[in-house]
Amino acid sequence: MKTNTESSGEEFSTRAIHAGEVPDPHTGSVVPPLYQTSTFAKTSWDADEEYGYSRLANPTRRVTEQKIASLEGAKYALCFSSGMSAIDAVVRLLAPGDEILTSLDLYGGTYRVFEEMYPRWGIRTRYVNTSDASIVAREMTKKLKLLWVETPSNPLLNVSDISLLSRYARETNTLFVVDNTFASPYLQNPLEGGADIVMHSVTKYLSGHSDLLMGALALNDDDLHQRLSKIYAYHGSVPGPMDCFLASRGIKTLSVRMERHVENARMVANMLDQHPKVERVYYPGLPHHPHHEIAKKQMRDFGGILSFTIKKGGYEGVKKILAKLNYFTLAVSLGGVESLVCHPASMTHAAYSEEDRRKAGISENLIRLSVGIEDIQDILQDIEGALS
Ligand SMILES: *Cc1c(COP(=O)(O)O)cnc(C)c1O
Numbered sequence: 001m002k003t004n005t006e007s008s009g010e011e012f013s014t015r016a017i018h019a020g021e022v023p024d025p026h027t028g029s030v031v032p033p034l035y036q037t038s039t040f041a042k043t044s045w046d047a048d049e050e051y052g053y054s055r056l057a058n059p060t061r062r063v064t065e066q067k068i069a070s071l072e073g074a075k076y077a078l079c080f081s082s083g084m085s086a087i088d089a090v091v092r093l094l095a096p097g098d099e100i101l102t103s104l105d106l107y108g109g110t111y112r113v114f115e116e117m118y119p120r121w122g123i124r125t126r127y128v129n130t131s132d133a134s135i136v137a138r139e140m141t142k143k144l145k146l147l148w149v150e151t152p153s154n155p156l157l158n159v160s161d162i163s164l165l166s167r168y169a170r171e172t173n174t175l176f177v178v179d180n181t182f183a184s185p186y187l188q189n190p191l192e193g194g195a196d197i198v199m200h201s202v203t204k205y206l207s208g209h210s211d212l213l214m215g216a217l218a219l220n221d222d223d224l225h226q227r228l229s230k231i232y233a234y235h236g237s238v239p240g241p242m243d244c245f246l247a248s249r250g251i252k253t254l255s256v257r258m259e260r261h262v263e264n265a266r267m268v269a270n271m272l273d274q275h276p277k278v279e280r281v282y283y284p285g286l287p288h289h290p291h292h293e294i295a296k297k298q299m300r301d302f303g304g305i306l307s308f309t310i311k312k313g314g315y316e317g318v319k320k321i322l323a324k325l326n327y328f329t330l331a332v333s334l335g336g337v338e339s340l341v342c343h344p345a346s347m348t349h350a351a352y353s354e355e356d357r358r359k360a361g362i363s364e365n366l367i368r369l370s371v372g373i374e375d376i377q378d379i380l381q382d383i384e385g386a387l388s
Contacts, residue, residue, distance in 0.1 A: 012071065012186060013255040020066030020248070034245040035059045056233045060241040064248045065216075068206070071185035071251070072198050074218035076225045078232055079244060083181065083201030084109055085237035086215030090146070090177055090197060092231050093224075096122030098145035103130040105156045105360040107179065107201075108344075110148070112351040127356065130160040131291055133168065140172045150179040151190075152295070155307045155344040155368040156361055157182075157282045159291035162298050166194030181205070181335070186258040188299045191220060204335030205304075207250040208257050212243040257337065260373040261304030267376050268369065268383065272308050277387050279365070282307040305334055307344070307368040310387075315364045318343055322367070324386035327374055334370035339379060342368050 010018075023030050035058055040051040051057055061079055069077035080086040087110055091100070100114060104127050114125040128135050130149050140147075147169050151160040162178060169176035177197045178190035184205035190198045200206055202214035219225055232238055239247075269283035284295035285302030295302060310317050322330050328341035332348050342348055349362050357363075371379065 015070045016067065016254050017252045019070035020063040032060065032063050032248075034241055036241045054241065055236050055238055058238075058241055058244070060244040060248075061239065064202075064214075064239075064244040064251070067248055067251050068185070068200070068202070068216045069218055071254070072180075072191055072218035073189050074191055074198065075220045075222075077216055077218040078225075078228055079202065079239050079247075080215035080217070080232060081237050081239050082213045083107075083199070083203060083215035084113065085232075086199050086201075086217050087113065087179075089217065089228055089231045089235075089237060090148075090175075090199065091118055091123065092235075093175065093227060094123050094145050097143065098123055099141065099143040100125040100146045100148055101130075101136065101139055101144055101174075102127055102148040103150055103153050103158065103160065104128065104356075105153045105158060105349075105362060106148075106150055107154045107181070108348045108351045110150075110179070111349075111356070115351075127359070129158075130165065131158045131294075133161055133164045136165060137168050140168060140174065144172065144174050147174050147176045148179070149177070150182070151188075152182045152284055152303060152305070154182065154305075155282075155342075155348065155366065157284050157289070157303075157305065157307060159284050159289075159295045159298075161294050162188075162190050162193035162195060166196075169196075170194065182305055183299060183303055184254060184258055184335070186254055187262075187301050187303055191218065193298060196221065196224065202247050203333065205258065205261075206254065206335075207247045208254065208336060209246075209250055210333060210336030210338065212239075212246050214239045214243055214247050257373055258301075258304070261371060262301045264373065264376050264379055265304045265306055265369075265371040266302070268371050268379060269306050271380055271383065272306075275387060277311055279309040279311045304371050305368065306371065307366055309363060309365045310367070313365070315345075318365055318367055321386045325382055326385070327372070327378055327382045328369065328386075334368075336370070337373050339372035339374060339382075340370040342370075344368050 038054050065077045149160050176195050178195040179199045181201040198218040200216040272278045273281045283306040328339045331340045
């Protein structure tokens with residue numbers, strides 16, 4: 001698998017801590033100060049200064065953006081008020097008549113805006129199995145302007161081949177965006193594989209403590225960067241300085257948190273895979289996962305999220321298990337230090353039509369775990385107890 005060294009030679013954890021940060025020149029403060037301000041005093045009425053109004057630029061936001069850019073090996077990163085507003089900014093690059101091609105299983109909120117919001121502006125979305133690159137190649141029509149792929153996907157952990165898809169996208173002039181939320185930049189850097197833009201819900205692993213909402217886009221192209229900078233600054237879909245400050249603090253420990261998330265998730269996946277009451281485990285780290293080989297090729301490790309189905313009891317059986325869990329809080333979201341459990345069919349993917357849920361394979365007896373960084377003995381005991 002790949003290593004985490006950037007061309008500059010600096011390792012990932014070093015960049016996570018130092019990128020975008022210098023001690024404050026005015027006070028020596030080691031941590032860059034929180035610029036909780038909407039506006040900046042001008043030195044004269046015609047001065048052209050870096051900071052004028054926080055919607056356009058804010059120093060605390062800039063620190064977070066530089067950190068995320070560095071971790072994705074990108075020239076630029078832009079931070080948004082949420083993952084959804086980052087997605088919205090990308091779709092605003094399109095025009096009426098344009099089409100989006102995307103995966104069958106997606107973050108529920110992404111599906112919802114693709115289905116409910118953009119058709120009004122003449123932007124349609126089609127859903128295909130993006131893990132099969134030959135299907136994607138067949139679906140690339142003239143109207144297609146955006147290929148949107150989540151890998152690993154939510155909630156079934158399907159993996160799509162980033163370098164192969166980026167080749168098809170380049171040949172047909174299609175913008176290729178990867179939602180990298182599940183992997184985090186620690187495990188996967190889609191720009192390396194040829195993606196045009198990487199999108200993150202910073203709300204999840206990057207900030208890591210379930211205490212803020214934020215989105216980000218990372219990219220290399222100058223022109224796209226200019227267009228997206230205008231979109232977020234003009235529309236005001238930017239995060240507040242306090243959230244940027246907290247996100248930067250979270251990012252500093254991303255590598256140690258991810259190591260532990262991955263280690264714990266691997267143990268949970270192995271345990272569930274052997275469990276007599278479990279029908280199937282969806283985790284790209286398991287050798288029988290249908291996309292294990294692609295995952296091994298493009299990821300540094302397999303992540304902290306997994307899903308599984310139970311053999312008996314259907315929805316009622318799921319409810320019993322959820323009620324018995326102690327450390328896994330029943331909640332949407334993921335990527336925080338604490339373990340969370342959800343029932344995709346009724347929670348995160350309730351927006352899916354029944355038919356689309358069936359096509360994607362999101363069944364009633366599916367449970368998704370965001371494995372936290374608690375002690376593994378407690379996590380395993382909790383799940384064993386709930387399944388017994
Ligand atoms: C949470 C999430 C989003 C949306 O991000 P918000 O910060 O909640 O707006 C998008 N994609 C994935 C994969 C997510 O998990």
